[in-house]
Amino acid sequence: MEEKSFKDMAPLVRDLLGIDPARKEHLKEATRLVRGYAEADSLTGAVNTPIYQTATFAHPAYGMSTGFGYSRYGNPTRLELENTLAMLEHGKKAWAFSSGMAAISTVIKLFGPKDHILVSDDLYGGTYRLFHDIYAKYGLTFDYIDTTEPEHIKSALRKNTRCLFIETPTNPMMKVTDLRAAADIIHGSGGLFIVDNTFLTPYFQKPMDFGADIVLHSGTKYLGGHNDILAGFIIAAREEQIEPIFMLAMSEGGMLSPGDSWLMLRSLKTLAIRMQAQQESALTILEFLKSHPKVGNVYYVGDPDHAQYKLSLEQTSGFGGMMSFSLKRAEDVPPLINRLKLILFAESLGGVETLLTFPYMQTHGAIPEEMRERLGVNNRLLRLSVGLEDADDLISDLAQALG
Numbered sequence: 001m002e003e004k005s006f007k008d009m010a011p012l013v014r015d016l017l018g019i020d021p022a023r024k025e026h027l028k029e030a031t032r033l034v035r036g037y038a039e040a041d042s043l044t045g046a047v048n049t050p051i052y053q054t055a056t057f058a059h060p061a062y063g064m065s066t067g068f069g070y071s072r073y074g075n076p077t078r079l080e081l082e083n084t085l086a087m088l089e090h091g092k093k094a095w096a097f098s099s100g101m102a103a104i105s106t107v108i109k110l111f112g113p114k115d116h117i118l119v120s121d122d123l124y125g126g127t128y129r130l131f132h133d134i135y136a137k138y139g140l141t142f143d144y145i146d147t148t149e150p151e152h153i154k155s156a157l158r159k160n161t162r163c164l165f166i167e168t169p170t171n172p173m174m175k176v177t178d179l180r181a182a183a184d185i186i187h188g189s190g191g192l193f194i195v196d197n198t199f200l201t202p203y204f205q206k207p208m209d210f211g212a213d214i215v216l217h218s219g220t221k222y223l224g225g226h227n228d229i230l231a232g233f234i235i236a237a238r239e240e241q242i243e244p245i246f247m248l249a250m251s252e253g254g255m256l257s258p259g260d261s262w263l264m265l266r267s268l269k270t271l272a273i274r275m276q277a278q279q280e281s282a283l284t285i286l287e288f289l290k291s292h293p294k295v296g297n298v299y300y301v302g303d304p305d306h307a308q309y310k311l312s313l314e315q316t317s318g319f320g321g322m323m324s325f326s327l328k329r330a331e332d333v334p335p336l337i338n339r340l341k342l343i344l345f346a347e348s349l350g351g352v353e354t355l356l357t358f359p360y361m362q363t364h365g366a367i368p369e370e371m372r373e374r375l376g377v378n379n380r381l382l383r384l385s386v387g388l389e390d391a392d393d394l395i396s397d398l399a400q401a402l403g
């Protein structure tokens with residue numbers, strides 16, 4: 001039975017209508033992470049939500065439903081994950097996708113031909129490629145701007161600007177946007193404020209508290225945390241956003257599988273301790289890198305010398321485990337990478353294994369050379385995702401690799 005619209009679906013599907021934001025707000029973040037939204041499976045009491053490995057659900061009788069019809073629309077394992085994410089982000093409803101890009105590709109379809117979208121100029125290369133190489137063909141226009149200065153956002157607005165899409169901190173230059181100021185500007189011209197919160201996660205930053213309408217994630221990174229699953233999320237702040245996003249999500253169908261939803265639920269239980277430990281190691285590595293003679297600039301939002309350090313203290317509760325640094329000489333980059341014994345040279349972030357990335361050729365290779373150079377994403381820049389290994393071992397590895 002194909003449901004015509006979200007509202008026409010069976011009554012029990014009200015669970016899919018979004019969460020009760022007050023349900024667990026008396027609890028601290030680490031507790032909410034460990035226990036999730038529902039706590040236990042309502043049918044059996046299982047402490048961990050079971051993997052409902054099913055594509056479809058039988059209806060008890062004509063016109064009746066258990067609340068679930070088909071797993072593309074809703075699945076109980078995925079629903080518990082989605083409700084947990086909505087709760088953590090202070091949103092109303094979340095959807096879990098098979099990758100971060102699937103989530104971004106879905107959300108951007110809220111806009112149509114002739115709509116103008118402002119995007120932070122320093123962002124994940126795959127997002128740039130999706131907008132510039134694919135969606136621009138369908139009549140959307142994008143401008144890439146430095147959003148660290150609210151004035152830049154204001155002066156880039158056009159009559160048809162419908163959205164401001166940012167990463168903060170940005171990938172890989174770690175630039176920070178004033179969330180409240182940005183929200184006020186885009187709302188003043190009637191647009192939506194969308195924040196990719198992949199780097200800090202709701203554990204350290206809750207963009208909706210500062211006016212974001214939609215929060216996105218590559219769940220592949222800190223939320224998944226173990227470099228073993230791909231996932232993505234869209235979280236909506238308000239009830240009236242649910243129907244349009246649900247229509248896009250279930251029509252396109254890039255949803256997360258029940259098995260990966262379960263792995264993600266398990267990962268979330270340790271997000272608090274992972275984020276704290278990764279940040280602690282990052283702060284130790286920061287001092288090492290800042291004092292090394294071969295290292296030029298170090299970009300870490302928790303560095304008191306970072307240009308927007310004060311702003312970070314105001315709008316986030318932590319700095320995370322991501323940092324970038326440049327070497328003084330480009331010719332030192334390949335030997336450093338080749339000499340690493342512990343740190344892995346790989347393209348991702350946020351997991352328990354420490355990864356070193358060369359954004360110029362890897363994650364940001366899709367961005368035009370001129371734009372990369374202007375931003376500082378050059379052949380001397382490296383990005384470090386600090387994992388959960390002992391910080392002393394990581395520093396020893398960097399020290400011997402730097403030579």
Ligand SMILES: Cc1ncc(COP(=O)(O)O)c(C=O)c1O
Nearest residue numbers: 099100101124171198218220231
């Ligand atoms: C900030 C950010 N957003 C989105 C994505 C895309 O996510 P995924 O690789 O899960 O599709 C990435 C990937 O690196 C990212 O770093």
